[in-house]
Amino acid sequence: MAAIYSLYIINKSGGLIFYKDYGSSGRMDTNDSLRVASLWHSMHAISQQLSPTVGCLGIELLEADTFDLHCFQSLTGTKFFVVCEPGTQHMEGLLKVIYELYTDYVLKNPFYEMEMPIRCELFDINLSQATQKDRVALLGR
Amino acid sequence: MQFFGGSDISPSPPAPTASGNNAHMMYVFNRNGVCLLYREWNRPLHTLNAQQDHKLMFGLLFSLKSLTAKMDPTSMDKGNLGVPQLPGQGCSFHSFRTNTYKLSFMETPSGIKFEIMQFQFLGRGFGENIRFVQIILITHPKTGDLRESLKYIYNLYVEYVVKNPIYTPGAPIRCELFNTSLDQYVRSISYLLFKPRPSGTGDLVLQKAYSLMLISIIKALISVSKSVVKNLGSRDILNII
Amino acid sequence: MATTACFIIVSRNDIPIYEAEVGSATKREDAAQMHQFILHAALDIVQDLAWTTSAMYLKAIDRFNDLVVSVYVTAGHILCVSDFNCVSDKKNTEKMENDIYVIFFAFSVGEVHELYIKILLNPLYLPGSRIASSHFDTKVRALARKYL
């Protein structure tokens, strides 16, 4: 069963603004998640530079032995990436849905300050509905 | 987003070398980041000079490795970031894809099993240094899983480089034989990768060229020392064909 | 039949926000105050009359010797009060002539009401403040000439 392990959202300067763990064993503490987020931000940038052809938008999918990492970068540089079981399908679709929720429930919320960690409960509510809706089993570990 | 030459729909498969802008390059690094080999078959864009490019690539791979080890969701003990991983320890990534290229990566701690026999007499230290190498293939983003091809290239590497007595470990690879067989192999891979799935009625010309190429590969394989062929599992050969 | 008409738009708390002297009769200087006086007198009648009917146009609600006062109440209780002085030679036709003017008034005030709404929709116009737009003034006078 396809499963999401965790979801990260980082702002355009690489700061982690949202981290949700869906039951991957050994939940990462905040410092590590921050480090991972900024590391990924720089990896993403370097991979653009190394591109052999013009117009590279950075890493979209990283395949590792025990997980896949799908990343979606919005035009303004906000990156959404989700860590899931290898071979999970329609993760790009899920990231697009999450991006839509972000534009709806975070950017349109007057009490959200840009580039700051996300504290909008409507975003959380809709996010959990979206992840359930995609029949993506959450590892209830 | 059809960004580059329609590799799937164009009737005649693009000749691997001169075809549009789907890049095809290969790096081989050793443990301390020295670039043993950089082969470039098709690279339309050169952003950095060679030296920086290699350093940046190795840096990218090094931190990506520690990142994946850190993010491994299945293992409980999380080493802290940045600590160099011993080869084979912790989970490591095997490829990443961007919209313009796909990078397939292989680290060869697992290459120990069939060299033991050859390196017995050379002593452990020597073998260790040679054996650990990273091979990176950069191809068209839509290419499939290249782990098998990387293994095959690694075998070529072991055959032509490691066993070449005049080769000093850690130095950039100069072996001619290795380069030629590598070129042949890569040409065959890229040919295969871009080959449109032969739908039943595929035109005859394609079939003929295809079989010709097949024969040349087999001839090349036979010419190489027997041990290489013996070690290749039937699955590998099938995969190549 | 000289008709002098004074046309006032009064906001909710009885503050006049627009006045216009229309009609062809010669202006008598004391006439102005007299008009004001009559129209303001009519305001009290309007207060409770407005609640008994849902129509906006309250025909002739008051009469002062030869002046007929009629009112048009908008949804926001803005009153367009106007009076006509219809000098008629024959007694019996007076009833009929009044109606004619009253009907004319209905036409013109309907359009004035639309003009008022357009003024109101201007976000920079504070509801209840004086209408100082010259366009509004020229338009109202044109309407008056056309109908009265």
Add this chain to the structure above:
Amino acid sequence: MIGVGKIKQYSNVLDKPLSKGKQEVSSSAFAFLFSELVQYNQTQVDNIAELERRLEDAGYAVGARVLELLCHRDKGNRRETRLLGILSFVHSTVWKVLFGKVADSLEKGTEHEDEYMISEKELLVNRFISIPKDMGTFNCGAFVAGIVRGVLDGAGFPAVVTAHFVPMEGQHRPRTTILIKFGEEVLRREARLAVPCDIIGSLFDFCVCSSEHGNFNDLVKAIIATPVDVKYTISLHPNSFDLGQDELS
């Protein structure tokens, strides 16, 4: 701006016809605009109540204009003179034009007679807004409350209108309720205006409420205030009002 067909240029806004107003507005454009409105006001105030008041004032101006426009355009120049009339006008016509749908429900307050509630499961204004914990009971629906107050005030029904979150069980998001509390003179006029034919209706309302907490004098006032020439025999069943015989006479 790519207008639909050629946009006729008018020398002055007064020549522009009052359009039927069927253009759609993109909801995200409105959401961003409203969010900016709230953020701007937030920088100007120092406490929540004042922020709500400012939102309400913004809404009030909109309400006053909406009343005039809709009465002219949709109601065909008919004025609302009755309480229930104006409430249903707000509940259906205004809501349909502003938010595209009729409000979910319009109820009469149970404990106070002069209170009415319009509630909406997902108010368009609050759809994307999540209130941070430290802002307590702040509700951006104050803007809509302002609109409602603007409409009611314009139509001659002064009222205090506030917006509240009412949690619904089994729902993540609370319902937004607009509480309308009419002024004293509105009720008096309503009573005075109660045309004979529905005298029984409004009397009945009075009996129902007054009997509950026994302020019988409202009932008496209502009876006296009705136009005298209307003869009605009102059978007040004694035990339903636990009253003494003399009070009934």
